[in-house]
Amino acid sequence: MNWKNTAENLGIVIVSALLGAGIGYFASTYSNKQSIELFTPTLLEAIQKETVKNEIDNKISIGKIKKSDSIKIVLSPQNNQKPINNFAKSNCVDISGLSDSRKRRIHRWLKK
Numbered sequence: 001m002n003w004k005n006t007a008e009n010l011g012i013v014i015v016s017a018l019l020g021a022g023i024g025y026f027a028s029t030y031s032n033k034q035s036i037e038l039f040t041p042t043l044l045e046a047i048q049k050e051t052v053k054n055e056i057d058n059k060i061s062i063g064k065i066k067k068s069d070s071i072k073i074v075l076s077p078q079n080n081q082k083p084i085n086n087f088a089k090s091n092c093v094d095i096s097g098l099s100d101s102r103k104r105r106i107h108r109w110l111k112k
Helices: 003-048 100-111
Strands: 057-061 072-076
């Protein structure tokens, strides 16, 4: 084995790896600086414009409360979305030991 040739090749590999890493680092930082300079006026203009307002008011109105009454909570803006329960039909839980009324109650609950 020629140690001089091996050392020369290893030195070339190390120098080229360091040179490539340095060129990659400087190229990426330079491109980042240029992109920031290009987008700065657009970002400043977008910040100055007030286009979207995210305001949510939660109001709780409490009137006279009786034992059978409940509190009315008014949320603004109105949210008309209803929760959806998606269950994969599988036999994970054994309900064979339950009474018929409880089985019917579970089936009604799963159909909603």
